[in-house]
Amino acid sequence: MYANNRDNAITDFLNKYLELIILPTEACNFRCDYCFEDHATDGGIRPDVVLGIKNLITKRAQDLERVTVQWYGGEPLLRYDAITDIMGHLQGLVNASGGRLSASGTATTNGYFLTAERLACLVKLGVTDYQITLDGNREEHDKLRKRADDAGTFNTIWRNLVAAHDTGLDFSIMVRLHVNRDNEKSMGSLLHRLYHDMGNDKRFTVYIRQLSRLGGPNDASLPITDSLDSVNRLRGLARSLGFGFPDIDVHEADPKYVCYAAKPFSYMIRPDGRIGKCTVALRSEQNTIGRINPDGTMEIDSDKAAWWSRAIFTGERKALICPSQDLELVEPPKLLRIASVSESAMKRGDTAVSAALSKSF
Amino acid sequence: MNETKQMSIDKNEIARSMGTYLRVDESGKVQVAGVAESAIDALTREALHNIPCGVGCPCPGGCVDIKQQVKKGPDDISDMK
Numbered sequence: 001m002y003a004n005n006r007d008n009a010i011t012d013f014l015n016k017y018l019e020l021i022i023l024p025t026e027a028c029n030f031r032c033d034y035c036f037e038d039h040a041t042d043g044g045i046r047p048d049v050v051l052g053i054k055n056l057i058t059k060r061a062q063d064l065e066r067v068t069v070q071w072y073g074g075e076p077l078l079r080y081d082a083i084t085d086i087m088g089h090l091q092g093l094v095n096a097s098g099g100r101l102s103a104s105g106t107a108t109t110n111g112y113f114l115t116a117e118r119l120a121c122l123v124k125l126g127v128t129d130y131q132i133t134l135d136g137n138r139e140e141h142d143k144l145r146k147r148a149d150d151a152g153t154f155n156t157i158w159r160n161l162v163a164a165h166d167t168g169l170d171f172s173i174m175v176r177l178h179v180n181r182d183n184e185k186s187m188g189s190l191l192h193r194l195y196h197d198m199g200n201d202k203r204f205t206v207y208i209r210q211l212s213r214l215g216g217p218n219d220a221s222l223p224i225t226d227s228l229d230s231v232n233r234l235r236g237l238a239r240s241l242g243f244g245f246p247d248i249d250v251h252e253a254d255p256k257y258v259c260y261a262a263k264p265f266s267y268m269i270r271p272d273g274r275i276g277k278c279t280v281a282l283r284s285e286q287n288t289i290g291r292i293n294p295d296g297t298m299e300i301d302s303d304k305a306a307w308w309s310r311a312i313f314t315g316e317r318k319a320l321i322c323p324s325q326d327l328e329l330v331e332p333p334k335l336l337r338i339a340s341v342s343e344s345a346m347k348r349g350d351t352a353v354s355a356a357l358s359k360s361f
Numbered sequence: 362m363n364e365t366k367q368m369s370i371d372k373n374e375i376a377r378s379m380g381t382y383l384r385v386d387e388s389g390k391v392q393v394a395g396v397a398e399s400a401i402d403a404l405t406r407e408a409l410h411n412i413p414c415g416v417g418c419p420c421p422g423g424c425v426d427i428k429q430q431v432k433k434g435p436d437d438i439s440d441m442k
Contacts, residue, residue: 007382007394010401015390059388258403264383264391290385297387305391306383312404313381315397 016065019266021279022053022086023072024079026271030110030153033144034178034222036214037074037282044079045271048294053269054089055296061093067103070260071127072268072279077113087125094126104128110145112156116163123169132157133176135211136186137193144180144211165198173204177234180211181223184230188237195241205244208234262323264309267298275300277308281324 025044026037057067067090071083087105094103105127114130134157135141142152164173175194177187191206198204208231213219238245260266261277268276275290275298276282286307290300311319318325382394396404 007396010396011392013405014393018389056389060390063390258400263404264385264393265389267389298385298389299387300385300389302384305385306381309383309393310381312393312396312400313383315399320400320403 014265015063017068017265018057018060018064018066019068019070019260019263020053020057021070021072021260021266021268022076023074023268023270023279024076024082026074026282027078028073028075028110029078029112029148030075031146031148031150033146033218034211034214034216036216036280039148040074042271045082046273049269049271049273049292050082050085051294052273052292052296053086055294056292056298057086057090057093057296059296061097061101064101067101069103069105069127071105071107071109073108075110075112076107077109077118080113080118083107083127084121084125087122087127091125106130110153110157111160112147112153114160114164116160116167119160119164119171120167120169123171128171130171130173131176131207132161132173133178134190135178135180136183137190140183140186141190144178161204162197165201165204171203175204175206177206177208178211179208179225179230179234181225183223184234187230187234191234191237191241191243194243199241199243202244206238207245208238258320259322261308262311262320264305264312277305278324284324287324 022045026040026042027044028035028037028039031039061067069087069090076083090103094101103126105122105125106129107122107127108131111130111132114132133145134154135144138152138154138158141154145153147153161173161175164171177190179187187208194204194206210228210231211222211224213222213224235245261268261279266277268279269292270276270282273292274288275292276287277289278284278287281287286304289304289308290298292298308323311317311323382392384392386392
């Protein structure tokens with residue numbers, strides 16, 4: 001065997017978990033000024049890709065302890081049908097496992113299509129955690145987060161949030177608030193409105209951060225503020241109103257935080273079946289590591305996968321937190337080319353190599 | 362000659378890389394060897410976390426800073442840091 005007992009244990013451990021970040025479509029009904037995506041007009045996730053995901057989960061279910069599914073896009077709820085199809089299948093496997101397998105789901109959505117009826121169905125299927133972004137009260141929000149036809153979106157999103165609050169469902173919604181140069185007053189007003197309409201509802205948390213340039217075509221004209229003063233004032237207001245904060249800030253400073261893209265058992269699946277690692281670097285060829293087939297098999301370029309997870313070998317914090325930061329290494333880095341030699345040595349049972357390696361960590 | 366040059370480039374990197382092994386089979390199962398001790402604890406904690414990331418996207422882990430550069434495309438990111 002190539003690996004020692006410790007490494008076998010790690011391998012077993014890692015294979016108890018499967019994390020899928022599924023983009024059921026890369027299209028979106030919004031055209032936010034700061035969006036970095038291409039607003040693809042794809043028809044959404046292909047039926048053979050849905051089938052492949054369901055078959056993959058089925059094949060792995062016997063060995064897994066936990067499956068997590070993050071729905072992302074584009075706007076994922078444009079393909080609500082695919083979400084319910086896959087989550088329904090997953091819940092069936094969970095129910096059949098007698099408690100051995102658990103599953104959870106999250107969605108990063110603009111909230112426009114998240115009606116109370118849909119929320120109820122999704123929560124029942126295990127999609128319980130949501131992130132929805134607002135850029136201020138209606139006037140400021142609608143300046144930046146517009147529909148594709150330029151119409152405003154705030155009123156519909158707010159209606160859905162209030163409807164969610166009125167349910168007794170077990171979910172969490174993190175309201176992400178983007179602070180820009182012009183909207184502090186509007187944000188303050190929005191926080192008071194949130195407090196008035198749902199302030200004591202612990203299912204709602206707020207995450208306040210600066211608006212960022214994300215690589216979109218309008219970056220140069222965005223009302224970015226470099227100062228944290230507004231953010232800090234608004235966070236203070238939110239605290240004084242009693243809002244819960246998600247543990248994101250803890251994540252950033254947490255010495256044990258690992259980006260999903262660095263985890264070997266995390267896969268992003270795009271509507272056409274391509275498999276990647278990072279939900280941001282969608283244009284990077286290094287971020288296409290393989291493909292899923294209708295029978296549930298995955299064709300993975302292990303060298304590329306290893307590149308994304310390289311920090312689990314080196315322990316380098318920067319690459320554990322965000323492996324994309326080294327995307328200049330789009331060519332297989334020296335590290336991996338040498339690794340192939342090491343692999344051969346390990347498969348030969350070269351214990352001298354393993355012994356030398358253990359000293360290097 | 363070549364070996365001397367290689368080692369002078371980044372001896373530590375080569376030493377670390379000697380321990381790397383990651384392969385993914387067709388079911389998405391991974392095989393690894395040589396995982397850094399400092400990463401095991403982090404991986405363990407994250408694997409047990411109910412929400413893989415909890416952040417959504419764009420994440421605050423620094424990714425936003427690379428988007429502008431990534432947008433240039435894979436052929437033009439040589440100046441990325």
